[in-house]
Amino acid sequence: MAEIALLSAGAKIGYAVATEGDTRPTQGYTTLPNVTSLPSLDQAPNMIDVTRLSALKYTEKIVGLIDSGDSFGITANLTDEFVAAWDTLTTAAKGKTVFFCIEFKGMKKAFYFRGDPQPLGTGGAEPNQALKITANIAIETMVGWDASPTA
Numbered sequence: 001m002a003e004i005a006l007l008s009a010g011a012k013i014g015y016a017v018a019t020e021g022d023t024r025p026t027q028g029y030t031t032l033p034n035v036t037s038l039p040s041l042d043q044a045p046n047m048i049d050v051t052r053l054s055a056l057k058y059t060e061k062i063v064g065l066i067d068s069g070d071s072f073g074i075t076a077n078l079t080d081e082f083v084a085a086w087d088t089l090t091t092a093a094k095g096k097t098v099f100f101c102i103e104f105k106g107m108k109k110a111f112y113f114r115g116d117p118q119p120l121g122t123g124g125a126e127p128n129q130a131l132k133i134t135a136n137i138a139i140e141t142m143v144g145w146d147a148s149p150t151a
Contacts (some may be wrong), residue, residue, distance in 0.1 A: 010105030
C-alpha cells in the first residue's frame with residue numbers, strides 16, 4: 001500500500017550545542033519558536049567541465065564536490081519570543097559546535113546539519129502583512145538524515 005504524502009504542518013527546527021567536541025547530540029534539541037518557512041537543503045554536486053578540445057558537439061563533465069550552500073535562511077514571525085530565542089542560540093553558540101535538526105511530523109528520521117547562527121538583522125515590512133524576519137545560519141557541513149532526536 002502506498003504511503004500518504006505528509007503535510008508541512010508540525011515541521012520544526014531545533015538546535016543543540018555539542019558537549020563532546022564535534023559529536024552530534026542525540027537529544028536535548030531546543031525548538032525555535034514562530035518559524036514560518038524553511039528553505040530546502042539540496043545537496044547538488046558541482047559539475048566539473050572536462051571537455052577535450054577535440055569535442056565537436058557535447059561537453060563532458062565529471063561529478064565534483066557537493067556544495068552544501070552558504071547560508072540557510074529561516075523565516076519567522078518577528079516577535080519578542082523569537083528574538084529572545086535567537087539571542088539565546090547565538091550566545092550559546094559562541095566558540096562551540098552547533099547542530100541543527102529539521103523534523104517533519106510523521107517522519108521517523110530527521111535532517112541534521114552543523115552551522116553557525118548569525119546575528120539578526122531587521123525584518124522587512126509591507127502593508128497589511130505579518131512582520132517577518134530572516135535568521136541566517138552559515139552552513140558548515142551537512143550530516144543528513146538520521147533518527148529523530150529523543151526528548
